[in-house]
Amino acid sequence: MNQKELKKRLTELEDKLIGIEEPRENCIYLNCESQNSFAVNKFLFEELRLRFVIATGIDAEDCFEVIYHYANDRAGSMVNLKAFIRNRKKPAIDSIATFLPAAEWIEREIHDILGIDFNNHPDMRRLILADDWPEGVYPLRKDMDSKIAQGWTCKTSIRPSKKSPARRTIPMKKPILAVGPFHPLQEEMEFFQLATDGEIVTDIDMRISYNHRGIEKISESLQFDQVPFLVSRICGICSASHPLAYVQAVEELAGIEPPVRALYVRTIINELERIHSHVLWFGLAGHFIGYDTVFMWAWKYRETVLDLLEEITGNRNNYGNVTVGGCREDIPDELKPRIIKDINFVEKKTNMLIKAVDDDPILHARLKGVGVLSYEDAVKFAVTGPTARASGIDIDVRRDESYAAYDQLDWDVITRPEGDVFAKVVVRLLEVVESCKIIKQAVQKIPDGPVAMKVKQIPPGEAIGRVEAPRGETFHYVRSDGGNRPVRHKVRAPSYVNVPSFKASCIGEHIADVTITLAAVDPCYSCTERLAVVDGENKVMHDYESLLRMSREKMDRISKDLGVEKLKLEDL
Amino acid sequence: MMERIPQYLFWILIFPGFVFTVLIGLVASWVVRKVSALVQWRVGPRLYQPFVDILKLLGKETLVPRGSQKALFFAAPLIAMTAVLLLSTMLWRIAFDRIDFIGDIIVAIYLMVLPSLALILGSSASASPHAAVGTSREMKLVLAYELPLALALVVIVIKNGGQLNLAQIAQNNVVFSISGLLAFLVALLCVQAKLGFVPFDIAEAETELAGGVLIEYSGALLAIWKLAQAMMLVALPLFLVLAFLGGFTVLWAGIAKYVLILVLLILIKNTNPRMRIDQAMKFFWVYCGFALILAVVLAGLGNYYGIGWL
């Protein structure tokens, strides 16, 4: 649907809204009262088929706002629905997770950080705050500022207690297998409980929060030009995408256009990052299915890209190269031949890997038809990036709402219809080849000129920046009151919507396939948990003894209920 | 009888038993790691690395998980080690001195199963859900490869005219016939699975099961497991050499045969992704089973009509 049609359809909503604003082209804000938000959301998602991006909860002093962000990918535009909750004492709003599973996590998150209740939410457990975070303390409410300024932090007990409000959950009659929080499968912590029937997974539950660092709150205490260094530490692998998305939002807010050369530099660094991220993932995927040779080879090629990045920005990761109004470091002309040479090498090796994957019958047997995420599920969970493109959804922010220099270069968006792990492998590898194409063109076309400009004042207002990170769309929302710090900075990383899709892709799979299915999304938990805190009490995750005890207690209970003698593990 | 006990003890504990096998086994495990590293463009560990690993584990604290069956938890690695020790002593004696008895091939089969059974016992005694999944996979895997291995040995016995005596079998080079070659290849894959190498490292899959069956073992007990595994790395290829490749008639040829089998195992290990347990069972029962039935028929025909190459 193009922008004109969209605006026409939006007029149907008039009686439910209290205003429509369009501060910039391709960015529409709809305002409504909280009681109408459910109907309007349903209309936007089901009638207009917009893609749900995320919701932002804001404490606006006199009321609470929940902003639902939708993307219209065909026109590359955003539609934002602002719902005002006037009752500050008992803030509540209708949940939209009932028809939109993609909103389930963010509603739990907003409940954690702002204390807004979502009526009829299917599963209102704690999401991002720790298990022993005190009840009734909401870190993103403005009245928390003074407490945090006085050095208030959550205390954790040395001996964790057993009851936890965040605790599950799966009505488990079957043995549980825990994955995490420290598990060789993942570099980061998260906790999956797999209910299994023999080797088949029947249910999955996830607990995050281990990586929640409160970045959105820290961001409010930093100046506009300091924030990029914070957001590049949201995730070490996306450390070029997050700052770029933030910077684009601020530049839109300030109404400035950075110099063209800076746009090319940003393109090159972002594509280098995509290559190193995809190759890294490919190696890890090989490792997960016991193919260590592939892991070593892929990481060896990846070092070439890291050396280039180090040469350009001074660091292997965390480049800190993007600033509001341009770039910190230029790409010197004498480096160009080396970039071309190294990228040619990487391209050659990637083509070799593609051929190896294509020729290997064992890989076909192991990965095809495994962990399928269907097109319908992909839409419902609003996944992005390679995860979406491998399920046949043709979206890519680089093309849909072009930024940096992508619209001046020739490249393709790769999609595959199958939705299985194999499709995800293929999409990522082919994307590496496309990235090589982009970099080579950008290096040849890069114009002369400065790479940075002076920025004086960030006016009040709100703006959105979107960037296609290696894992999908990275979304940053910035609101300014005219001061020198953002009053609200919302980040949504791609894994935040990709990870919950495990619910659709893992159930019914073999345990041996679950790990590769989980990995296939290329989950990045650092990204997912920029924001949350903690509550309640907790359980020890990696402690197999307690896990076993739990599961035995459960078995006891069940066998008592059923009046059957329980099967002992030792009898096996 | 009594006066021979010191000699038996020497055989079992020093040469060719414990000390000798452990030495060879640790060197062999170094070869495995080093060759894997070279295939992966790395430098790899130093020669003494496996020895230091064992030494270090002996010096560490041994933690016993709460809720475990203590006796079984301690006994399992010892059972495994004893079985491999007996097996390797027996095989070395056959290889060097042809000291044998009728039916020793059957004893060898039983001794080869024991370490896997001990692994199953030990991990289920350790009270960990990951180990429990590892246990169930190990059990399925044992079921999967024992049948083809037994069938492969049936081929050997037929080819040797009903001979159940390993020293006699070692006189013949059965691998130079169609049925013998088929049986050898299947037996090689069974050994791959017994050693827990990729693609059959399903029970220990570290990314799926955090180390699987051995997850709760630490310190000296883990060292015993590692020693038992290193000794398996000697005993199982040695068994293949004796049963299929004509044994140690000449010393250097015997060593060359052993190294050849080791290299084959390492190559398979490094060029394949891990199989799933159901795929592995299907592989062993359907494909290997079919190949072996064919081999048994061919061997029978060859024996009946006196055609050696069948």
Add this chain to the structure above:
Amino acid sequence: MSWKIWALKKSPWVFHVNTGACNNCDIEIVALLTPKFDVERFGIKLVGSPRHADALLVTGGVTAQAAPRLREVYRQMPKPCVVFCIGACACDKGIFANSYHMVGPVDKIIREIDPNAIIAYVPGCPPKPEAIISGVVKALSAL
């Protein structure tokens, strides 16, 4: 120097724990295993269970949710063992020092349960793999 310590220095098996890091230190740790750096040369091996480990590589400034788990993992490690704080966050919480959800740094959490723990620090954001190797070597030779 006793033989125990000697063997430990020649064969440190490490277990890696992320307690709220941004992934950078973590991928640099994994990069240590790969052909360019290949720490297996020194006998260093990444293992999948804390019970097999001699050294704990901790990245991240310890979030409230991760702290109890960090303690639990440390308890499961057979002694003697060494704790390495990899990266600025693990050393002193880094850029996240003012976060409401950070209860670290790592040494504080570990010392709560074992005042005599051996702790080494490798700063950097992220530390380069060379720096991590050098840190591990220095810490081990100081044992």
